[in-house]
Amino acid sequence: MVTTISRPETPQVMPDTVKLPAPTAWPIILAFGIALLFAGLVTSASVSILGAILFVTGCVGWFRDVLPHEKEETVEVKPEVTVIATSRREVERLPIAPDLPRALLPLETYPVSAGIKGGLAGSVAMAVLACLYGFLKQRSIWYPINLLAATGYAQSLKIGTAWLDGFHLGSFSLALAIHLFTSLLVGLLYGAMLPMFPRRPIFLGGIVAPILWTGLLHSILGLINPLLDERIDWPWFIASQFAFGIVAGLVVARLAPVRTRQLVPFLMRAGIEAPGWTKEKPGKDEPR
Amino acid sequence: MASETLALDTIAQGTRPIADRLHAWVVTVDHKRLGILYIIYGLVFLVIGGIEATIIRIQLIVPHNHFVSPQVFNRMFTMHGTTMIFFVIMPILFGFGTYLIPLAIGTRDMAFPRLNAFSFWLTAFGGALLYFSFIGGNGLYGAGNAPDVGWFAYAPLTSRAFSPGHSTDFWTLGLLVSGFGSIGTAVNFVTTILCMRCPGMTLGKMPLLAWLNLIMGGMVILAISPLTAAQIMLSIDRYLGGHFFDTQAGGSAVLWMHFFWIFGHPEVYILVIPAFAFASEIIPVFSRKPIFGYPVMVAATICIGFISFSVWAHHMFTVGMSSYGNTFFTMTTMIIAVPTGIKIFNWIGTMWGGKIQFKAPMLFCIGFLFQFLIAGLTGIMLGASPFNWQLGNSYFVVAHFHYVIVGAILFTIFGAFYYWFPKMSGRMYSETLAKWHFWLFFIGFHLTFDFMHIPGILGMPRRIYTYEPGRGWEIWNLIVTVGVIFQIAGVLVFVFNVLRSLVKGGTAGNDPWDAWTLEWSTSSPPPEYNFAKIPAVRSRRPLWDIKHPEDPDWKYE
């Protein structure tokens, strides 16, 4: 059984002496020798020669210090009583998990599947709205799809509007891949983050985050890709972002959160009914 | 500090003549004495490097100034940079590491005590060799020519043709010698932390100080060695007529840049990771809460360690690279901000809901948090290659990296100094003076380095000797130099506080901060053997377990 260091109530047997490595001058001589060896390169050869002599002496001396046995000196232990105690006896707990003495945060989270489901649902909502926009404004549901693909393949923007209105298999698959990948990622992020948002997670995730994201994109897209920027219809853009955020948020929030693994004491993990433990517990949650 | 421990020795062993006492310091292999030697050495060079910085700032206070000659100015910025990185920050950080690691992991000394002494003396003699150039170095301008090629010594300026004499060799050899010392110390750190932990201290129960110094040690081993290799190549070029960086024989000046920065950028993290370690020890204690997200802190630091080896060429955007190179190094630079951001959130998470005590160490750490955030943000700006093309090699860059090195690293060093001063000396410092130090230095820092960004944006290049009036740079340079006065005043208060406390400071006691790591369980200053009986630990906060036997940490770890 290990007793931790010098508790006041358990006096320990202290050793009388301790062996420590003996002081030695060889390291400094060796270091000086090396420094002189190099210093000779910028001064004169005699300095290097002196350095070499010191170097060899230092090596030999050091070698004799450690072989066959390391030189040690014996130091007497000063008798003293070290008391380790604190005047701060009270322990206050952050009011997060009253039933747990220690908690790993977050206490609850959504399963990964919730994030995936949310992301997929959001992606459908977004796609529907985007295609609606294409149909109403451009008379072509392929137009927004080609625009999305243009984020990866910028040359297509230079070809012209007629091309953007048509169906192109490469463009379609690229857009689909980008759309699904991003949707899944954002969905997973929602699943991980929604429980951490303090209030109105749907409002934060569905409205505030899209506004921030669109604002960022609106301000920098003109610099990154001016051709694409010209073709973006921002009211529709933000509407589709809202659609994604709200649908994904709702789907995620509808699913039941799961509790994260908590580090509970050994006794609780072992499932042992220990009266001492349970008796002690009630007093601990209130500040004493 | 030195005199203090000496004084205690004197009590213990009877009065001894000064020569004997000095001799005891020279031949010592005790990690505590060597740590103190490192720190004193670093502080002496801090003053020297500070004087050089002051000369630079006085020269730039008004346009067309002639406070020093252009030649001296070149030497000043070269020596200022080299000194501050290699002979101030690194020795001080190594000093704290050497002093604290064995205490924090509950052992009696480093793994290789003699190597420890050897490494310190190598660093010390390396610095002495570098500074000998002020007397003995002959160069382009005759004798007494200190190195003047800038702290990263780009080729071909360092070739024999452009840098005759020996001034550049002093730079190379001084850093080579001290580099051997750094590698020795790093080997010692890694070995000590892996092989000397007290019973029960598994890797997951080490204090963050030990973890972060372990990572730092590994990085020193992998990053200083390339510098050593590059220095050897440069010496081959200069002494044996080699052609490594000789463009006329097909060599490449850009290769030197790559070699220098493959050392240079990890070096930034080598310097800042121990600063993180200090903050990770100080912030929990003064927030009265355990560190938030311990495993994530470790993981983030390991990530930083790895990624920092893949960002070096963001120092070279203006040199010209392929668009793939630019993209890659921009991306890695952005990515390294992620683990760094995680750490900042964790420190804030530690403070959140805590009972924060605004003592001097905590003040410096809070200053560090915000300043490091700003430094990181300007770092991301500079990491974007198009932005870098605009502002590379301007005063904006100078302001950015001083924000890291002064605003983050030096601030935490001061915090660490106040935090562990009672342990090292047994005396308590004056809190009032420490607060004066903090506020003076804080104001000075922000006057100098906040306003230094602006002339950079206005186009002022770094390292210029003087400038024309009428470019809108005058007022900013004036403010920047005025800030230096406040910084000097702060440092003077600090020095006075240290000296006064050594003589008149009250007894600190073993555990003045009511802290939780092992160094606070032994007396202040610790006896030669650190712990009469090697402790055994069961959690990350062994002293908490003892102080709160009814609610120990080990039940949950």
Add this chain to the structure above:
Amino acid sequence: MSSEAFAQPSIEPEWVLPSRGRVGMFSLIAAEAAIFTIFVVAYIFYTGKSLSGPMPRDVLDLPIFNTVCLLSSSLTIHLAVKALRNAKVGAFGLWWFVTIALGAIFLAGTGREWQRLIFEKGLTISTNLFGTTYYSLVGLHAFHVIVGLIALSLGMIFTFLGKVKPEHSERLDILSLYWHFVDAVWVIVFTVVYVVGR
């Protein structure tokens, strides 16, 4: 309080830490490997960039015999340490001596090669980029061989004096790590200089 006493495991597992010498040696090897990496990168970067001759393919011969000697010395030092661990001091001394001899043959071979290059082929470190990178990379390796040979010879002297005991096998094993590293570096140097770079 009863719970605390109950929860304390009654048998603590034995506290085992890695060996100091081994970790220290591996750290040193990591540092050396980083230095060699930079030199190797420089060699590869400058391959074929010399503006004037002689070129590698004109002057370099494959040092097969040397390579075989050096690489087999890795095996002999392993056998030596193994013998010492089994308390066979005589066998240890023999294998240790063979290791030193093989290392010395390698060094002599490098010396002969350099002599030929300098005096017959006129290639020095300042002749061209190839000379600079070749002599610095191979020279750095040769320097490590020399350091290793000095350390091994010290071990030999102590063997002759009869001071080497089986309990020293751990220390000599750590020394052998360094020798293995020197050999491993040669594999890379050989590949880069004599195979790829030629």
